[in-house]
Amino acid sequence: MPAGAPGAGSRERPQAKGSRPEDSCIILEVAQLDIRPGQCDAFEAAFKRAQAIISSMPGYLSHQLQKCIEKDHRYLLLVQWETLEDHTEGFRQSPATRSGKRSCIISMSHFPM
Incomplete structure (x- = not known):
């Protein structure tokens, strides 16, 4: 991640026994x-x-928050998950996520779904 970037984190992804890295899909x-x-x-x-909150969720692998240089009010958030359900059900449906969203939404012009 470039110096001065707003935020990033990662967690090592466990590899299933007998599987090859190219056999797995990351969301x-x-x-x-x-x-x-x-x-x-x-x-x-x-x-x-x-x-x-994001990094504590089951299935979380990593994230990056990058600020756009063309539009200084725009950010790109990239989050890697082990499965689609980790994101759609585990993360989006959790009470901790709803609480964390509230603190960020105040600053946003709209919240992506």
């Missing part, structure tokens, strides 16, 4: 986040707290 969540003008600092602070 990549991609979210474009547009932040309200003047709220980028508040969003980055809220995301620093929220990334602890």
Whole structure:
């Protein structure tokens, strides 16, 4: 991750016994986040707290939050999950996620679904 990037983390992915790395599929969540003008600092602070929630979820592998250089209010969030269900059911449906979203949503012009 480049120096000064807003946030990143990872967890080592366990390999199933007898499987080859090329046999497994990783789910990549991609979210474009547009932040309200003047709220980028508040969003980055809220995301620093929220990334602890993301990284604690079952099936979490890694994440990156990158700031767009063409539009200074836009971020790209990339999150890798072991399975689609880890993202759609485990992460999106968890009470901790709903709580963490609230702190980030305040700064966003819209929240991606």
